[in-house]
Amino acid sequence: MNPAPSLFLIGPMGAGKTTVGRRVAAQLGLDFHDLDHEIEEHSGATIPLIFELEGEAGFRKRETELLAEFSARPGIVLSTGGGAVLAADNRRHLRERGYVVYLETTIEQQLKRLAHDRKRPLLAGPDRRERLARLAAEREPLYRETADLVMPTGFNGSSGATARRLVEELNAQWRRGSAQAAPEQAA
Known part of the structure; x- marks a missing residue:
C-alpha cells in the first residue's frame, strides 16, 4: 500500500525483523513495536x-488479535x-494498513543467526x-504475496547495513501517509 502511515516487517525467524526494525524506526523517527514481545506483554x-x-x-x-490492534x-x-x-486476515490487515517489507534471508543465514536460540517452539527438534x-x-509465497518491497538481508552480515539499505529503498519508494487512523478505525 502506498501511501501508508506505518511500516510492517515480515519474514522468517532469524531474518532480522526486530533488529533491523529498531534501527529503521530510529532513522525514520517512528515508534517501534515487536509483535512477539507485545504478545508476551499482553498475556503475561x-x-x-x-x-x-x-x-x-x-x-x-x-497473534491475530494483537496484529489487528497494532496494525491500526x-x-x-x-x-x-x-x-x-x-x-488471511493478518495478510489483509498488513496490506491495507501499511507498507509491507519482506526481509528475505537464506536458510544458511537463519541457521547461523539462530544457532544458539533454544526458545523458539517451531524450531525445536533435531533437524x-x-x-x-x-x-x-x-510461508515464502505468502511473504511475497503480502509485501510491497522485498529486501534481502545479510549485507556484510550487518543489520546496520541492512537497515541503511532499507531506509534508502523506503525513501525512494514509500510515500508515508498522514498519521491518521487506518480507514477501518476512522469514523
Whole structure:
C-alpha cells in the first residue's frame, strides 16, 4: 500500500525483523513495536509457555488479535512473527494498513543467526535445516504475496547495513501517509 502511515516487517525467524526494525524506526523517527514481545506483554506469558499451554492455535489467535490492534496504529514500525502471514486476515490487515517489507534471508543465514536460540517452539527438534526448509516452503509465497518491497538481508552480515539499505529503498519508494487512523478505525 502506498501511501501508508506505518511500516510492517515480515519474514522468517532469524531474518532480522526486530533488529533491523529498531534501527529503521530510529532513522525514520517512528515508534517501534515487536509483535512477539507485545504478545508476551499482553498475556503475561512467554511464547514457549503459550505454545505449551495453548498450542500453536492458541498462539496464532493471540497473534491475530494483537496484529489487528497494532496494525491500526499510525506512524509505527511493526515487526511481526515469522508465521503472522499464515492467517488471511493478518495478510489483509498488513496490506491495507501499511507498507509491507519482506526481509528475505537464506536458510544458511537463519541457521547461523539462530544457532544458539533454544526458545523458539517451531524450531525445536533435531533437524533445524529441514524444519526451516519446510517453513520456508509454506510461508515464502505468502511473504511475497503480502509485501510491497522485498529486501534481502545479510549485507556484510550487518543489520546496520541492512537497515541503511532499507531506509534508502523506503525513501525512494514509500510515500508515508498522514498519521491518521487506518480507514477501518476512522469514523
